[in-house]
Amino acid sequence: MTIETKLTPISSPSPVAEPKNGAKTAVTAEMQDALERFKQARVRHPALQATLKDLLLHIRSPDSENILVLTGVTGVGKTTANEALQTALYNEFREDIERNPGLLPVVTVEAGQSGDQKQGFKGLYRRMLTVMNEYDPDRGAAVIQKDGHLWLNAQARRTTEGMRNVLESALRHRQTKALVIDEASHLLSMARSAALMDTLKSLANTVGCKIVLIGSFDLLDIIVQSGQVCRRTNVFALQRYKDNTEDRAAFRFVVRRLMQAWPCETVPAFDAVSDELREVTFGAVGLLKTLLTNVLTQQLQAHGVFSPHMLQSAVKSPALRESIRLELERGEAKLASAAYGGGAWTDAAFAKMVEKMEG
């Protein structure tokens, strides 16, 4: 369990600059810097580590499960998991990367909503090629190879198929092991779910890399629709911390790690109220961090002086929390049977099986 930030607490602003009656000041560059440092702090907590381990195992494996889905409730830390995955893959292929400067083992792209739905897959392919350092992906002759013959399709602009060919070539030549698509739920706006998954499946098969989809629970709906897709897919859930002894301790550990990264001299004793914090953030690390960032902003504006009321005003409103809770319950119900490691047998049936196998 590590924390990836340099802990350099900033000093409280000088008393000379302090305004009268405790009035808040505008955010200065120094405050921005402190906030940014806190935002960059990454806690490798147990849930993240476990998910990452399973995910890496499947990325390395030469099995036919080409599409890996990483999902979890909003604010559980999916984006952090994405960054941790990139770092882990980079470390794993470090020697290859240093030996071959053309290698690109992991490509990450965000399937963000650009508002232009006409772009569809072509837009996604373009974004991927841009991330892969491909110069002007819209232009150039698409090379088509078929039945022992090769020819160019020289059009002024590349078609979706042409762009796809270019992407396949790029992924193959850059020896990409994992193509990560963040905010993958937005892909649903491009095509019907079956067509979408077929496209991704064929891309993964042709190139021989793993496609990692990161997104909300909506992703589960598109996977269970086709047997073909299910066969080649595995779902990994980034779990939140629940109300049991083990999870409570783990959540306290996360709170303490974030306290270590607190960029003020006065560090509030958040660990004393970690259970309460877990309750209002539903045990999601991302939500906890948002909450603490909010508190930090207030503390910085108050010249480093902490007041417990800051915590009260930083918590999301009951209506918003209720909305998150509903989404979370719906998602977890879907996830209960879909996630990796869920197993197919009941505990009793499985115990019988073990007994049989052990003779």
Place this chain on the structure above:
Amino acid sequence: MTSMPPRTLLYSLPALGVGTAQVESLRSYIERLSLAHHRTARQVVSLVLAQQPTRATTEEAKYITQSWLVHSGSPGNLELLARLQAATGQQLGSMTLARFANAISLYKAFDQRSPGQARYCPLCFTEDLKTLELPYGRLLWELKGVDCCPIHKIKLQLSSGCWTNACSARLALQNRPRAVGVCPDCGSIGRKCDTASHTAADATDITIANRLSGLLALNEHECELINGDSVRKGIQSAIDRRFDGKVTAASRAAGIGTGTICSWFKHREKVGLTTLAQLSIAAGIDLSPMLKGEVIPAEGDIEPSTLRRRLGRSYIRRAASDHVAHEQLMSALTSEDAPSLSRTASAIGTTVEALSARFPELADSVVAKRKALLATRRLETYATSAREYMRARLSLIRKGKSVNAKTLQSESGLFCLDRSGARFKAMRDVLTNPSKFEPHD
């Protein structure tokens, strides 16, 4: 998050055949790289040259991909090589002869033909396809004097595409790929469309190819040992051991001027690769050790006149005898290809003027035969194009589209680039007077 170091601009395609005589040529590498990037070779070269610190103009990229004179050690070629190495992260020095440029002159060391033409060994392509997706062009095939494959002992094929062999599946001009291992006319990978029979190479071909291929197999460490002094030392040793130190005897056997050899020592001039090859063959010693100042015997013996003809410089080759010139003209007259007088002259290293002056009647006959052949071809092109344009016209009318020069060309796939050519004339006639081509009862 740990950030990844900057990646290369282009894919890091591994160079093929490095350290062997079958090393890939830089031209072939650029062509393979461009196909991998789904771009034309000119686009890739433009991109490489457009990088900082000094930007080259697009004209330079155009010139490079038209002439493909990229294998010598000129400053422009060295710059292109350095930029390609930076853009791919690969060591590409072995793909050109630039590594020898400090020690020897590469003047006229390459076989300069029309860039549309390629020389290749079909059997090497067949073997390449067992392990590679695309066959590649060898640097050896680009060298002057090398006319055969030293592995398969067959003559290299010279082709500008299969269309001249009446291949029916000709690609439209803009769809034609440019790579040594692919037919530009039909796109056949490994040029399988070329069904011409293989001609066995003679002993002369094999000796020259073997001698020069040894040079290409030298690695960069060995190349560092080669310099002007080591080359001169090798030449001196060869003359001492094989010709008892007599420069005249050496020059006669090798088919090079005595003054040429003397100037290498007297003025410490750079020695030309082709003349070195001539000397090494005449002396019966291996060329690559000779560059390092060593003498190692090698097999193969070639007549001085043949050496002059195959490897010598053009001013020497102009001294082709009357007998050789007559034979060449007679051969041109009996050949079905009806080569032009210019090609007939260059085949024996002489000029059109020299041939015409010696055998005016024969030269006129060669010209007349060529003219007749071209006229026949023009008629054939006219008839074929008119047929295709009429078919396209009917198709357009059925679709309810307008018939004009643009739609006719795109529908038929036949594009007219030359407004004075037979194809343009056929298109113009189909547009203005289609009834001329309609069948009459």
